[in-house]
């Protein structure tokens with residue numbers, strides 16, 4: 288799918304988000320709940336040992352990715368699945384359309400899947416007259432609202448219950464309620480009918496187990512299990528880095544992923560799908576199609592930010608990020624927000640378009656500390672910032688300022704004069720530098736450090 292090539296405008300989006308009081312409240316409540324639960328969830332377990340192990344497994348996978356993809360494909364095929372390889376979003380869309388059109392599919396139920404957001408699969412299928420219904424409650428809410436997810440695990444994190452109540456009343460014609468239990472029951476009633484009449488289900492997968500050809504799908508709502516078992520056709524779409532070697536390794540991630548995400552010891556539902564379901568006399572009536580998508584991963588694998596492919600999409604880094612916590616996910620204009628989103632978006636869409644996201648981090652390191660697979664988030668963001676400077680993508684005023692500083696720093700008398708005059712010229716410089724950046728800094732001191740030291 289073609290994306291527009293406009294440079295992302297993170298500063299403008301963030302400023303807009305900061306003016307939205309209800310967004311700030313919703314984000315504050317939700318991420319604090321996540322952070323508190325995660326802290327409680329990891330307090331009583333040997334997280335450091337688990338993280339070390341999980342990091343080593345993920346590193347082994349990305350170091351040997353083509354081999355694991357081949358092994359998974361062979362074993363999934365042996366188990367009865369039909370496996371496809373898609374180089375990019377367009378190819379994946381073509382394959383999925385072909386599968387569904389050939390089988391006369393009209394209505395599709397979907398489990399939450401960030402990769403289908405990445406390739407804009409819903410738009411593609413809808414443009415061919417198919418009805419696609421999201422069945423994860425958060426995804427269902429943002430689909431009804433005509434929005435995109437703002438968090439990889441909690442897509443409607445930016446909405447409060449009153450907004451959801453008004454949305455349901457308007458779109459579903461039900462009485463207004465802001466009681467989460469009532470709203471959940473309404474969604475369940477509507478979605479149950481859709482599940483029973485769907486021709487096909489589309490899901491992602493948290494992991495693909497190379498040794499057995501199995502897909503591991505973690506959910507908390509049970510919708511994933513219904514999407515993968517109720518319709519006769521199940522299409523799973525996943526990117527190639529989702530591989531893990533074997534079921535023993537899966538055990539590590541079964542414990543680690545939910546704790547890092549929501550603080551839960553285990554996800555409410557874990558489905559391990561190995562081939563299509565066999566019904567009556569062993570004949571394969573149901574179909575499992577697995578689309579393995581590259582979409583830039585092989586290229587990322589060759590580059591300096593390859594370790595971002597270790598990411599298991601737990602969302603811990605965004606839940607602790609001081610920037611994400613206040614601006615929310617939409618400010619990033621990307622499928623993937625937060626610290627890991629900054630890196631992945633730049634790697635997938637290119638620095639030319641996505642480099643402003645590199646300003647969406649304080650380099651405080653909270654993200655890297657929280658990451659269960661030890662993705663060196665700070666190092667990768669810093670490296671991308673260096674590339675941004677090398678490619679002269681930073682604002683002209685910043686480049687001019689840095690050049691002037693470099694010149695002064697190399698010539699002591701010039702540096703001393705600049706120090707003397709900076710206090711005098713500060714109001715003028717403050718007016719010249721865009722965004723009021725200098726106005727937020729303290730004024731230069733009356734007396735410089737070197738002058739004080741020279742008197743000692």
Ligand code: SF4
Pocket residue numbers: 597598599600601602603604605627654657658659660661662664
């Ligand atoms: S980078 Fe780490 S913390 Fe962030 S989503 Fe990925 S695995 Fe989770």
